Amino acid sequence: MDLLQSVMNSSSHAMFTLDREGIITHINRQAKNRFGLFNHSQYSHAAGRLEPGDLVIVADSAIGADDGNLRPADLERLGIQDRKIRSGDMFVAIGAFDLPGSKPAYKFLPGRDADVLRLESVHQGTAVRASIGNRIALAAVGETEYVIRYFRSIGQIVVIDGKTGQVKFWQENGYSARREGVGNLLRGGAYIAKSPDFEIKVEGYHFREFFEGERFERHLAQVMSGQVPQYEDMEYEINGFELIASILPVPGGALPESVIVKFRNIEDIRVTIMERNNAIKSAERKYRETERSVRPDENAFAALFGIGTATASARHHAYKLSQLDCNVLITGESGTGKSFLARAIHQAQPRKGPFVTVDCSTIAPTLFESEMFGYVGGAFTGASPKGKAGFFEEADGGTIFLDEIGEIPLNIQAKLLNVIQNKVVCRVGSTKMVPVDVRILAATNRNLKEDVAAGRFRQDLYYRLSAFSLELPPLRSCPEDICFIIDNLMEKIQQKYGVTRKNLSGEAFSKLIAYDWPGNIRELENVLESAVALSESDIIYAEQIRLESEPVRMGLKERLKIEEEKIIRQTLAQCGGSRSRAMEQLGLSKTVFYGKLKEYQIE
Ligand SMILES: Nc1ncnc2c1ncn2[C@@H]1O[C@H](COP(=O)(O)OP(=O)(O)OP(=O)(O)O)[C@@H](O)[C@H]1O
CATH class of the missing domain: 3.40.50.300 (P-loop containing nucleotide triphosphate hydrolases)
Known part of the structure; x- marks a missing residue:
């Protein structure tokens, strides 16, 4: 194993590298896992393809999307000829492959998130089922359920051998990269064997053999050709998975010598966000309960x-x-x-x-x-x-x-x-x-x-008005409040624009907390509003948080100076502008006091 490969394997990120021609030169375990190019399953099946008489169970969330480009015409191989079925429909079917005269069972529906389609049948004395919806695609043979969870779209397929009555193929994550989608198989495509710890050779092949994603490919080409220096933490859909990826060049003269592609899974980010939101809500609830009991x-x-x-x-x-x-x-x-x-x-x-x-x-x-x-x-x-x-x-x-x-x-x-x-x-x-x-x-x-x-x-007039006064602190002096204020503002913005709940990714949240907020809550509100407008999904990423300037990281010395100037100005005002009284109140010698006035240009 070369040095780069072992470094990549030790990273927690999924990643691969491509040369200038788009050939995969290195890929780590994490990436193979994520894209199903490496399998943990304890079961196995042999390589093969569909044969006439095989029983096929299909559960598809949207015909044509993430199912190997399944077309309604491909369903004729299962004996389904129905002009009402259209691309984009939710679909379940149980039918024999290439068996003239057989009677398939199927259901379809123009897909909506809330729908679930179910179908049941009995094959040679065994109950078989298919269902799709609620982000779960299921095909079951007797007691064994083959489940794939999905976010946008999925095409599950399980095949029972027509001769032996045994399951000869089931779908698992990574089927797009392996070209084993429902459409590929119904059109006669082959599938590879699954065995515990099977691994597909990816290195040396063009990335397009395994990874599909229009935006991702476009960005990759832009970085390769030097048009864009790099992309960091962008949202992509690759083989139907939603992912966050960075495309980073490895310098090599005028053009990058190769690129490194680094991934994070959006589902992981969603879980983290959910946990953080729950923590904020429960802190808020606890706080309110204490308040209620006291006041x-x-x-x-x-x-x-x-x-x-x-x-x-x-x-x-x-x-x-x-x-x-x-x-x-x-x-x-x-x-x-x-x-x-x-x-x-x-x-x-x-x-x-x-x-x-x-x-x-x-x-x-x-x-x-x-x-x-x-x-x-x-x-x-x-x-x-x-x-x-x-x-x-x-x-x-x-x-x-x-x-x-x-x-x-x-x-x-x-x-x-x-x-x-x-x-x-x-x-x-x-x-x-x-x-x-x-x-x-x-x-x-x-x-x-x-x-x-x-x-x-x-x-x-001043004394009349200020008998009762309230001073609102700037945001930078109460960083512990920012979480709650962000939460309140997000709710307010969502109501104002009638958009569904959007959440800040961990990086976006940290970026907001690290910033110095010269414009206080109004500026924070504006930044959040524009982030909500920029975000295309339910997550707001760090790149969508546009700040006027980078966080002002002041050292202790600078902070103390700012406070010192404030105190001197306030004392002078309290003493009606009398320098000798202010100097006395502050306990400073004449030289030091006048030195400070000069330093802070106090007239
Ligand atoms: N506690 C809060 N919760 C939610 N939103 C708030 C809160 N405080 C202020 N805001 C929002 O922040 C923005 C700025 O607040 P506001 O106009 O009251 O500030 P201000 O101190 O009066 O500013 P200025 O001195 O410039 O007039 C407003 O859009 C307001 O709705």
């Missing part, structure tokens, strides 16, 4: 806002605030879910009434007053003659959500303070005070304390 009312809020371990205390705090009729300031980076939380608070609170959202960053400074507080007819040029209620009046009895509150101009901040203190609004052009009963939820991704220090935000 029963909070459960509904948890369902609304999603769950997470690190944000559990933030959420508990949010729930408590939702039950108090107080104004709340929600802070956090962009996309951390501030608007989402505001709506959850509104829905969970005892106060009913409207929920009015105002995005303060989109209102022109000159229109702020009339938009917020309304105006009377003819108050200014272009005003409606009937006048108009402002957002505060619209929200009367309910909640107003002032998003991006840091964008409100200073003159409006003074008026807003008046509304909070006196619970009245005064429309533009009027002197009449209109009472309003409104709960204010405000949000910002700015550091309002810094804005106060810089004179951009009124201190009195």
Whole structure:
């Protein structure tokens, strides 16, 4: 055995190598197993072909697909001439091969996933059965069942020798590679012997002798001709199996000298995904149960806002605030879910009434007053003659959500303070005070304390709003939450687009968890949406997860620097911009403190 062969045999992946002409040069045990080119069966049968008078049992999920290109016309060899049978039909039959006058039994149906077709008969005193559907193809002779599980399509065939009454052939995985599909055999093709540990010689033959798959062949040709450097973890259907394969070139001058093809089985991936999903669900269930026993009312809020371990205390705090009729300031980076939380608070609170959202960053400074507080007819040029209620009046009895509150101009901040203190609004052009009963939820991704220090935000308004505040952490600071959030978002996206459940492969999941998420939940949601759109099957692979940049892997030093800068800026803001007080609070010497200000370019 050469070195490459023993290295390949020691790998857990199924793999083979091809030379430039497409000839298989090496193939490992795992690949032979996967494609049925190596058999573990404890039973054996001799080589042969169908002979007149043999009894043939067929169970086919779709005529013409993965059954050696069976055509309805081939069924004439079993005495079946029925023009209603079409390619693509599910089909079961028990009939004698090339025996004029014999009466075959058969059933067919335009195939649907949910259907199962069954057929039973007695042959020389022995019960024989065929059935297809629910991803199981079965042919049985007496007590012995020949079962093949399938995902998309399959063609099972079992043959009883017309002379001896013994089973002389049964189908097993790998029949496409061996050219032993139902169609091949009914058209007179030979089958090889099966014996314990039989092995087919594959090396030295063209790969097309054994492996069929249109997309796979196309990609192989592209890598061989140097058009595409390589394909990694792509989904292919080869001989009817769904597989994940990588096609990797072995460099050899201008063109690859050969290629290595490496496989993983999708069914293995599905099992892993199922196990992982179950683990997440059971962690979530356990978490909810604990929550329910400790804080029963909070459960509904948890369902609304999603769950997470690190944000559990933030959420508990949010729930408590939702039950108090107080104004709340929600802070956090962009996309951390501030608007989402505001709506959850509104829905969970005892106060009913409207929920009015105002995005303060989109209102022109000159229109702020009339938009917020309304105006009377003819108050200014272009005003409606009937006048108009402002957002505060619209929200009367309910909640107003002032998003991006840091964008409100200073003159409006003074008026807003008046509304909070006196619970009245005064429309533009009027002197009449209109009472309003409104709960204010405000949000910002700015550091309002810094804005106060810089004179951009009124201190009195800030204190009024921030008496009750909530800070939403960025995703990167709560990686333990990402699993739950991904799970919630996948459900949300699937409902939004009406698609069936898609699952993330292990690599895709790891890629999401390793990423730094500068754009937080919004970015995560966008990435998942585009992955759902890109994926063609029920599994989302790593290549379908498109991230803005590769994961930012910051070292401890860089992380500490970021935190240090944050702390200095926050302390300065808390000290109203006084450097000497901040320096004292931080316990730093003058040289070190001013050195840091210079380093972080803090004005
Ligand atoms: N807990 C959650 N569960 C599911 N989806 C969420 C959750 N939190 C936020 N989202 C979703 O993430 C996206 C961003 O949330 P949201 O708009 O509330 O963030 P934000 O902090 O208000 O952002 P910005 O500051 O940019 O306005 C939205 O599509 C929202 O529906």
